[in-house]
Structure formats: C-alpha cells, structure tokens
Amino acid sequence: MERWFGKTVIVTGASSGIGAALSLRLANHGLKVVGLARRAHLIDDLALTVTGKGSIISRQCDISKPKEIEAIFQWVEQKFGGPEILVNNAGFLKTGNITDLGNNALSEDAIISTLDINLKGMIMCTRHAISSMKKRHFNGHIININSIAGHYMPFEPSFNVYPSSKHAVTAFTLALNNELAEFKSQIKVASISPGLVHTEMVNDYKGDCPILKPEEVADAIIYVLSTPPNVNISELVIEPTSGRRL
Template structure:
C-alpha cells in the first residue's frame, strides 16, 4: 500500500457499513479520503475518531443526482487537485417484486443509485484522472454475489439484474481502458451477506426473520479485501474478488 500514501481516494457511501469501513482502512494506510454520501454529518463523526496518518473529508452528495456528483468532484478538484482511487460503494436495497406489487419509486431509486450513481461517479473520476495525468489509478465497484448468480431472492430481482449489470460495467470499463492504453485498474468486489444497515432492506415483508441465523461478514472484512486489491503491484489487476462468510448457504 506504500505507493498510495498521500494519494486521493473517493469513497461513495462512506457514511455507514462497508463504505465507512473502507474509508477508515484507507486513512489508516495513509490515504487522503473523500467520503461522499447524503448523511455528511456521519462521515464527519467518523473523521473525528481517526487519529491516523491520512485524512477523511466529508462531502455531501446524492450520487443519483448527476449535478451533485459533478459538484462533488469539482470540490475534489478545487481542494485536492486530483483523484487516484474511486470506490463505488453507495447502494440501496429496495423490495420490488416483479409480479406487479412493487412501488414505482423503489424501481426508480434502485436504478438511480445502484446503476446510474455508480456510472456517474466513474465518469467524473475518470475525467478528473485524465485531466490531471493520473494513469495508474484504480476504480473499485462494490458488486455482490447476486451480480454473478441468480439466487432465490424474492422481491430483489431488479437488484440482482443491476448487480449483474455491475459485472458488465466492470469488464466493459476494463476493455475500454485497455483500448486507450490506460494503466488504470478496474475491480469488482462481490460480498456475500455483510452485517450492515442494508440487511434490513433485504428482508421480505412479513418474513422479517428470514435472514436470522445466517452467517454474515463484518464491513471490515470487505475493507481488508480492498486493501489487498489496492496493494497488488502495478501490473496485477484483480478483476473480481468474491468474499463470502464461511457457511453461506445460497
């Protein structure tokens, strides 16, 4: 990780769960981290607990709003000049059965945050990397085991479809960067169940105990995976890293 000391990382969804754990680990490893989320105050609270060599800034942004994302990356450019690493971690879970009982707003939110938000942030980060001559950056998408398999996941097949989309967006971006002869790396990290606020969103209405007793990872387990992926030598690209709790049944 030494080559990243003092370099700039943007972590979306840094106000809770996996994103917060990643932001903390990057700061611990000496990076200057910009946490982006709607609950900016939660990121500020985390920053106050960190006494490490790096630094954590909080920038309020709704990643589903292109204007917010453009302004947030403008803040990064104005204050920190560039970005070296983007971790696309912002995400939501919404119950949306395909049989017609789903709420249209849930469908819209899933697409706007999990697909468009990730793409908006990637576009802005790459633009800034190119403008400032960063050709050894790294873009990491938080995918999921549901991005590679069609699990029995009633009410969450839109979520499943979008995460499959993240798999395509990872490989598509890798191929486009290769065509540009860029050395920027792209990685998808695909967790199984992780103990975060999002788990409640995956419970089927009326079956609130459906995930009880299932093995779960902790957010730090995923942050450790990010450190491994970033720590690889410049010629090594981890395209996909799946991290499941031992004993996961689906």
C-alpha cells in the same frame, strides 16, 4: 499501500457499512478520504475516530443526481487536484416484488432508485474520475462494490431488481476494463462481490446464514489496492466460510 500514502480517494456511500469501514481503514493508511453520502454528519462522526496519518472529509451528495456528482468532482479537483482512487460503494436495496402479483409490490420510486444508485451513479462517478486521472496522467484505481447477486439470481424474490442492477455492474466493469485495454490505459478497475454483509440494507434479514462484517470486506479492498501497478484483480468474490447462497 505505500504508493497511495497522501493520495486522495473518493468513497461513495461512506456514512455506514462497507463505506464507513473502508474510509476508516484508508485514512489510517494515510490517505485523504472524501466520503460522500446523503447523511454527511455520520461521516463527520467517523472522522473523529481516525488514528492514522490520513483524514476523512465529508461531502453531502446524492449520487442518483448527475449534477451533484459533477459538483463534487469539481470541488475535489479544486481542493486536492483530483482523486487517485474511486470506490463506488453506494448501494440501494428495498425488498419487495417487481409486480403486483403478490401483496408487496415495490413503488416506482424504489425501482428507479435501485437503478439510479446502483448503476447510473456508479457510471457517472467513474466517468468523472477517469477524466480527472487522464488529465493528470495518473494511473489510478476504480473499485466497484458489486455483489454475489451480480453473478447469479437469488431464489428470494423480494430482492426484485437488485440482482439485475448488480449484474449490470459486472457487465460495466468488464466493458470498462476492455475499453481501458483498447486505449492502453494503466488505470485499474476491480469489481468486489461480497455475499451477505451486515449493513443497513440487510437489517431485516432473519435467516441463519453466516454474514460478513463490513471490516472484512474493507480488508479485501485494501488487499486489491495493495497489488503492484502491473497486476489488476478485475473480480474478487468474498463469501463467509460455510455460507449458503439464498
């Protein structure tokens, strides 16, 4: 991680779960972390626990809104010059059914939020990050937090359109890597696909399958970032030992 010391990283969804665990890991490795979330006060609390030579700064942002994303990236460029790393971590899952065939149909707002946060926000953040890296001639790193549900379809129907949004993340990461290769860019893009992780999104999970800790996923992301410039881990799947897919 030495090459990233003192560099700036934007982490979306940094107020809890994987985003919070990763932000703390990165700051303790000496990076300047700009944590984005709608609940920015939780990031402020997290910043007080940093023990390394880096820092965590909170910015309130709803990544389902392109104008807010644009304003954040402008602020980061003015304050720090721009991000060297972007971690697209923000995610949304509300259980329910796609249709009203049963008694638990999702609202239209919930469906739109799933697509806006899990896919549209990721794409918009990535466009701004790569534009900033290009202007500064810096070969940075984009990390997309995906899911194993982006590679298969869970049998649990209450996951509704969430797997569809994550399959789109898989396709987006592949398409972006193809585009970067086409233009001979050295910017790296990775898709990190964990199994079930103990976050707010799965607080209602009642099953007996092993569940990953956010810190374990954060450690895997640190590993991906630690690879030399000529090595790109484009896809990493993380599952708990003896885990069983839903």
